[in-house]
Amino acid sequence: MLELTILLVVLLVGYYTYKWIIYPLYLSPLCKIPGPPSDHFLLGNFIKLMTEEIGIPQIKWTKDYGEIICYRGLLNEPRIAITNLQALQKVLVSDVYDYHKPTFLSAKKIIGEGLVLAEGDVHKRQRKMMNPVFSHSNIKEMIPTFAEIGHLLKEIWMKELVDNKERKFDITSYLSQATLDIIGKVGFNYQFNSLTSENELASAYRMILFNNTRSSFHDLIALLSNFFQIIHKLPIKYNYIIKEASKIIEKVSSKLVNEGLEGVKQSNLQGNDILSVLIKRNVEEKDNEKMTFDELKNQIMTFLAAGHETSSVAIGWGLYNLSKDKELQDLLRKELINEFPDPNFIPTFDQINKLEYLNAVVKETLRLDPPIPVALRVSNKDDFIDGYFIPKGTTIIIPINTIHKLPSIWGPDSYEFKPSRWLDPSISSPDSKINSNYSWIPFLTGTRSCIASKMALNEIKVLLAILIRNFEFRDEGIKIKKRFSIVAKPDPDIKLWVKKVDKN
Numbered sequence: 001m002l003e004l005t006i007l008l009v010v011l012l013v014g015y016y017t018y019k020w021i022i023y024p025l026y027l028s029p030l031c032k033i034p035g036p037p038s039d040h041f042l043l044g045n046f047i048k049l050m051t052e053e054i055g056i057p058q059i060k061w062t063k064d065y066g067e068i069i070c071y072r073g074l075l076n077e078p079r080i081a082i083t084n085l086q087a088l089q090k091v092l093v094s095d096v097y098d099y100h101k102p103t104f105l106s107a108k109k110i111i112g113e114g115l116v117l118a119e120g121d122v123h124k125r126q127r128k129m130m131n132p133v134f135s136h137s138n139i140k141e142m143i144p145t146f147a148e149i150g151h152l153l154k155e156i157w158m159k160e161l162v163d164n165k166e167r168k169f170d171i172t173s174y175l176s177q178a179t180l181d182i183i184g185k186v187g188f189n190y191q192f193n194s195l196t197s198e199n200e201l202a203s204a205y206r207m208i209l210f211n212n213t214r215s216s217f218h219d220l221i222a223l224l225s226n227f228f229q230i231i232h233k234l235p236i237k238y239n240y241i242i243k244e245a246s247k248i249i250e251k252v253s254s255k256l257v258n259e260g261l262e263g264v265k266q267s268n269l270q271g272n273d274i275l276s277v278l279i280k281r282n283v284e285e286k287d288n289e290k291m292t293f294d295e296l297k298n299q300i301m302t303f304l305a306a307g308h309e310t311s312s313v314a315i316g317w318g319l320y321n322l323s324k325d326k327e328l329q330d331l332l333r334k335e336l337i338n339e340f341p342d343p344n345f346i347p348t349f350d351q352i353n354k355l356e357y358l359n360a361v362v363k364e365t366l367r368l369d370p371p372i373p374v375a376l377r378v379s380n381k382d383d384f385i386d387g388y389f390i391p392k393g394t395t396i397i398i399p400i401n402t403i404h405k406l407p408s409i410w411g412p413d414s415y416e417f418k419p420s421r422w423l424d425p426s427i428s429s430p431d432s433k434i435n436s437n438y439s440w441i442p443f444l445t446g447t448r449s450c451i452a453s454k455m456a457l458n459e460i461k462v463l464l465a466i467l468i469r470n471f472e473f474r475d476e477g478i479k480i481k482k483r484f485s486i487v488a489k490p491d492p493d494i495k496l497w498v499k500k501v502d503k504n
């Protein structure tokens with residue numbers, strides 16, 4: 001019996017030594033790709049990846065080893081990061097459907113199997129139907145809603161600042177409420193009212209999904225659960241939270257789609273919100289192209305998850321960057337006051353998009369602090385990238401935050417917040433490295449790029465314009481890190497000193 005046990009232990013140790021150490025570090029064809037040595041016999045480069053900002057270790061590795069590198073995740077899992085133009089073009093455009101999103105179970109429960117997670121023909125069909133929903137003319141109609149909610153936030157702050165003193169506000173939390181209200185309204189004509197009366201659903205939704213009580217520990221559990229599925233079955237608080245979140249989102253989404261479908265039946269579905277436009281389009285589609293009830297419902301979950309935090313985080317980092325540089329902030333405010341002398345302005349699409357400095361500030365914020373710092377793919381067939389053999393199942397990293405800071409593209413000041421780089425006419429010359437579809441990619445690029453990028457840009461611009469036009473922001477001097485999670489959330493929350501602008 002003892003001998004059998006010893007044999008079993010030896011076999012198990014041998015198997016896992018081979019699987020987790022010998023094969024990935026010495027035998028895998030991916031070992032041919034240059035990259036940093038593994039820092040730990042089991043954890044690979046994972047500790048470095050977890051302790052530094054996402055994408056930053058890869059900058060040095062790219063400099064040392066080239067534009068396609070192999071480093072090691074947990075259990076030495078090889079991860080291939082690509083920064084070169086041809087490789088990015090292949091994975092994001094020409095062979096896009098050969099590189100799937102990883103099956104993140106925790107993400108599926110929250111995001112639902114909508115456009116973000118759809119693959120192949122299902123993605124093609126859904127994207128074709130949804131592209132027109134994000135058309136120029138639909139986005140133009142969203143601007144007054146962005147402004148309405150921006151002004152609501154402004155009024156809340158004005159009341160707090162009634163004595164004209166400077167006060168410290170939790171910017172992250174206010175912006176999270178404002179962008180939730182926006183996506184509710186423009187997404188599916190739903191009033192979350194999270195900035196004001198806060199209905200039960202809004203508080204439950206924020207508490208469960210986006211409240212900052214969701215700690216780095218939860219982020220780590222979410223990450224680990226992608227490797228060890230058993231984690232989903234454990235009776236831990238994290239699983240309970242995800243289960244409750246899924247139930248709430250499911251319930252609301254079903255109700256909204258049912259109401260929309262009923263509206264179509266009664267021929268009185270008026271709204272211009274994303275869901276109403278989608279439901280109206282869906283009715284006109286051929287039967288085999290139509291989205292099912294579940295597909296429509298899943299898009300709501302998708303819009304909530306994809307469109308709420310990304311925008312709030314972007315506006316937050318924008319204000320944070322501006323709060324550290326009074327001169328830049330004043331420059332932007334000058335442009336805004338010039339265009340919008342009335343502090344209660346409602347901009348038009350053309351007005352907000354012609355402001356050069358605002359545009360430069362937004363582009364620079366999304367470069368320096370991309371809300372989604374990294375995109376992941378998994379090859380679904382054996383392939384070659386840049387001459388290297390990539391076996392089916394390999395994880396490919398598109399390190400957005402790395403690409404956005406490579407000195408070879410952006411120059412030696414690539415870590416600085418410098419909106420003026422976008423006003424330099426030389427960046428549009430054909431040989432400028434910045435002037436490429438693969439250098440500035442906060443929304444990614446190609447077939448699976450963010451479908452709502454223009455909507456997001458306008459939302460960020462309108463909110464920043466209202467806030468900077470009416471308030472001065474001052475940094476409290478605390479170093480803010482980025483959380484290790486899908487969205488680059490600030491840690492701790494961004495808190496800034498705010499006061500009314502002197503002359504209105």
Ligand code: HEM
Pocket residue numbers: 115116117127302303306307308310311314370371372375376442443444447448449450451452453455456457
């Ligand atoms: C600053 C704000 C935003 C940023 C930086 C951003 C960024 C991105 C990125 C990088 C992707 C690609 C992810 C990947 O393929 O791995 C993506 C996809 C997507 N985003 Fe956004 N996003 C933003 C706002 C929004 C908003 C407001 C919505 C919805 C109303 C939205 C909806 C989507 C959807 C549906 C996809 C999937 C597209 C597809 O696969 O065809 N995003 N976004």
